[in-house]
Amino acid sequence: MSNGIPSESALDLSACAREPIRTPGAIQPYGMLLVLDPASLVVIERAISQPAVLEAHGDPLGQPVEAVLGGALASCRAALAELAPDTTRFLGAHAIAGGCTHQVLGHRVGDTLMVELEQSVPGEPGSLEDLYPQIRQFMGAIERLGTTTELCQLAAELICELTGFDRTLVYQFDKEWNGAVVGEHRNNELLPSYMDLRFPESDIPAQARALYRQNRVRLIADNSYQPVPLLRSAERAEGAPTDLSPVMLRSVSPVHLQYMRNMGTGASMSVSLLREGELWGLISCHNQQPMRVPYHVRTACEFIGQILSLQISLKERALGVEQRIARRAIQVRLLAQMAGDTDFMSALGRDAKSLLALTQSSGAAIVHRGACLLHGECPSQAQVMALVQWLAVQPHEGDLFQTDSLSGRWKEAAAFSGVASGVLAISISQVHDSFVIWFRPEVVRTVRWGGDPRKDTGGPLSPRTSFESWKETVQQQSLPWDAVDQDAALELRTAIVDIVLRKAEEMAALNEQLVRSNKELEAFSYSVSHDLRAPFRHIVGYSELLWSSAQDKLNSSEKRFVDTIVESAKSAGRLVDDLLSFSQMGRSTMGQINMEMGTLVEDVRHTLEMEAEGRAITWKIAPLPRVEADPGMLRLVWQNLLSNALKFTRDTPAPAIEVGHERTATEDVFFVKDNGCGFDMRYVDKLFGVFQRLHHSDEFEGTGIGLANVHRIITRHGGRVWAQGELGVGATIFFTIPLHHGDTA
Incomplete structure (x- = not known):
């Protein structure tokens, strides 16, 4: 030991974090x-x-x-x-x-x-007023600067000029308390440049950072000083050590003094930069030789540090507000898509550009009720579903999970780190594994450290015996998710939950209304079947009795009147029957089985042979697949479509009816094509409506309910119905049945 300072071999770097730096004595x-x-x-x-x-x-x-x-x-x-x-x-x-x-x-x-x-230091300023012109110049200059980096550089230059230190750095902490040099000014070349270097968290332990928050300025005038002990009166000899936290002259850790010698600095001074009460960074000044800084100069530096802290807070807050406003506008667009759609989760992905822009991501996945929708650059569906299973059991704060190095927490993620090293996820259900997940790709970058933070030279102060630039390549890591990204995701989750609750309330109210409507419909159906059908039967019956008993007494006009009454009553009866069938179709239970569509079509065609009225009809029926459907309902579909084809080819010299099929990746497409009278495509939207007819009843009989029934049945099966036609050429009616696992051609 020399000059009261332990030798390097006696120092323990890990002890620095535990040393009583507030009570050095x-x-x-x-x-x-x-x-x-x-x-x-x-x-x-x-x-x-x-x-x-x-x-x-x-x-x-x-x-x-x-x-x-x-x-x-x-x-x-x-x-x-x-x-x-x-x-x-x-x-x-x-x-x-x-x-x-x-x-x-x-x-x-x-x-x-x-x-x-x-x-006092010889030649020091007599008061802070002597330094005010330089402070005022700084205050005027910062108003014209636009970025935090420019502010830090200006502060480094001014403090270097005020103090006369060889080098002044502005040092910013990251979330893990590693520091990066973001501003630097040197009065000479005595000390090397540290611009853009990073220094590990261990350089400034947690208790030292706490002191930097409490005391904005700290000066060590000579790394080889002889400490002066604090002596006590006899009656206080056994008392607790005195807390010297606010004292500028407070002695410092021997480890820190050795650190200064390793760095090649004889004197150092720091000015704390606080943002909203938290330590944002430091202004760190170094001199090759020992050097004392007068009190009023230090006060001016503290004042500059406070101004810089306020400006950093203002700049970052303004940038944050600007970003939040932009993200809120994006969120409004997404919510507008979702609010007006019953399948709001699918609607969320319809504007994929906005979904990705909400969190500045390159890819996103929406996982809801077993379905997985991918947008942008994402892992495969299988990888995303495996990630969802892993996320579901991970502890996370609130309903949000975020990491910029997923493979560091889940090794399986290394397989897709190129597109998803960063993950930000929100859970949108407490019951199901439902998530919205955003992805950021791997960003391979080089970090320059001030000395190799992993190097072990064998000495107790290792690794800080070297401050030479050391480069580290960072892989399988994305750009970090900042507070704006996380808040935007959480706000979207809140909005989604609100929509879910509102939809649930609307659904409950709708269900209640449907229950009432179904009861009213059942009462109406009963009324139709008992109160309306009986009078029509009576009209037909008594009209026929009148015809049989008095036909010899009726003239031709009266006979025509009776015929009209009978046909009108029969038509009204058929209309009531069809309407009753249509109302029951929406309420009947579906019993879907795996059925042979070709057999069903042949059976229906056979039953309709009488409607052909002896005409020579050319039938062309393609091989049809098995499907998952309700056979009773599909029989009604084919009866309506084939019956219509027969009816509308009645006046065609060489009638031809074709039944065909095509298979896509998601559904079976069936069609019935005829060469009959056709229809005007301007009125195609009316074709599947109740009581909608495109031909006069004098030309072709019918109630206008058959195709409405077809539409309702196919819709209940999850399919689609549409039509194509041309007057005098013919018509084609298409419908689809969704594919199920195991469907074969």
Whole structure:
């Protein structure tokens, strides 16, 4: 050990994080420290490095503050007595006999009252006002700067000029407390440039960062100073160590002094940069030779640091507000898509560009009720579903999960790190494994460290014995998700949950309304079947009786009247029967089985042979597949379609009817084509409506309900119905049945 500082071999780097840096029991030798009893203002501890002061005024221990140091502090007694807890107050410059002028500060930490006397530096400014022109110039310049980087660079230049340090850095912490140099200015080439280098979290342990939050300025004037011990009165010998947190002269850890020597700096000063009370970074000043910075210059630097902190907060907040407004506009577009759609999750993906822009992602997956929709650059569906299973059992804060290095937490993700190293996911159901997941690709980048953070040279201060630039290649990591990204995702989740709840309420109200409507419909059906059908039967029956008993007495006009009554009553009866069938079709239970469509079509065709009325009809029926469907309902579909084809080819000289089939990736498409009278495509939208007819009843009989029944049946099977036609050429009616697992041609 030399000069009171342990040798490097005696230092333990890990102990630095545990060292009592607030209570070192010593000060740097550039002034004096007196600890007072707060009630009597009597000195109970002291640290004085100058023997001449003790020789001139004696030991201050046990003396009231107004009597020590030849009465130099008598004028400070009232201010010290009124000092509030956890505050510091500048008490002016005071001349000490046997020494020189000292800048005097009073500190109150809980019940501890301290007087710090710091030696003046020759030629130092007399007050902060002497430095105000440079501060005002800085304040004017920062208003014209647009970015945080420009602010940091300007602050580095001004503080380097004010203090005269060889090098000044502005150092920003990341979320893991590694630091990156974002601004630098050097007055000379004595110290190397550290611009853009990163330094590991271990360089500034957590308890040191806590002190930086409390004290905005910290100066170490000489890395080889001789600590001055804090001596106590006899009655306080066994008391707890005194907290010297606010004291500028407080001695520092021997490990940190060795760190400075390793870096090649004889003196250093730091100015804390706080954003909303949290440590954002540091202004770090270095000098090759020992150097003291006067009190008023340090105060000016602290003021500049506060201005810079405020500007950083304003710039970042303004940028955040701007980004949030842009994301909110995107969210409004997405919600507009979702709110007006019954399948709101599918609607969410219809504007894939907005979905990705919401979180600045390159890909997104929507997983809901077993379905998986992919947009942009994503892993495969199988990989996404495996990720969902993994996410479902992961602990995460609230309903959001985020990482910029998925493979570091789930090794299987290494297989698709190229498209999804970063994952941001929101859970949208407490019952099902339903997620909206955003992906960011791997960004391979090079990080320049100030020394290899993994290197072990064998010494106890390793790895910080070297500050040479060391490059690390970072892989399987994406750009990080910031607070704006995460908040945008959470807001979308809240909106989705609100839509789900609203849809649930609407569905409950609709179900209640449907129950009432079904009861009314059942009552109506009963009324139709018993109250309407019976009168029509009576009309037909009595009209036929009238015809048989009085036909010889009726003239031709009266006979035509009776025929019209009979046909109208029969037509009304058929209409009532069809309407009853249509109402029952929507309420009947579907019994889907795997059935042979070709057999069903042949059976229906056979039953309709009488409607051909002896005409020579050319039938062309293609091989048809098996399908999953309700056979009774599909029989009604084919009866309607084939019956219509027979009816509308009645006046065709060479009638031909074709039944065909095509298979796509998702459904079977069937069609019935005829060469009959056809229809005008301008009215195709009316074709499948109830009571809609495109031909006069005098030409072709019917009630206009048959195709409406077809539409309802196919829709209940999850299929589609449409038509094509041309007047005088013919018509084709298409319908689809969705494919099921195991369907074969």
